[in-house]
Amino acid sequence: MKVAKKSDVVEGKPFCAMMGGTKIAIFKVGAGYYAVDNACTHRSGPLCKGKLDGEVVECPWHGSKFNVKTGAVVGGPATKPVKQYKVRVVGEDIEVE
Template identity: 50%
Template sequence: MGWTAAMATDAVAPGTAKVFEAGGRRIAVCNTGDGYYAIDDVCTHDGGPLDQGQLSGKEIECPRHGARFDVTTGRALCLPAVRPVRTYPVRVSDGVIEVELPT
């Protein structure tokens, strides 16, 4: 699929995550305040929507059971999640956040 335009940079405020859909996936674009990161919008513990959780620095917390993930690496940081969430490369081009999706 390659690089896909997700949204304008001003569509996702610092400290928030916003979802877009592409290639049959729900992807959360996270603005940590010092960069944009893209992760699957699915908690690996129970499938909850991560974009509905709290983004604090580079950690996002699932609103269902409190699992936390590092949005820069996808690593699960605490139970109940043990598996990482998938991450995607991100770039900004002319004020548009682009995410690289697998072909």
């Protein structure tokens, strides 16, 4: 499903997108694009409004940190990984599975 254009997503800044009825967060890290559920697994804070540092996004609510390439927790209070989606680039479009 197409969720954004490459030009929408800039390095270092999370992008908020919709995939069907689900809010997701898109990230550009180097040459790659990555997508995870927008809702933080702690209390559903919006990860697409968080801070991106390299490949780690920090939840704006209580500071949990997730690796955007894997969804893994790298800093609490969250303990569960966030769902991560497969991304592919087709021309100028970013598509998420």
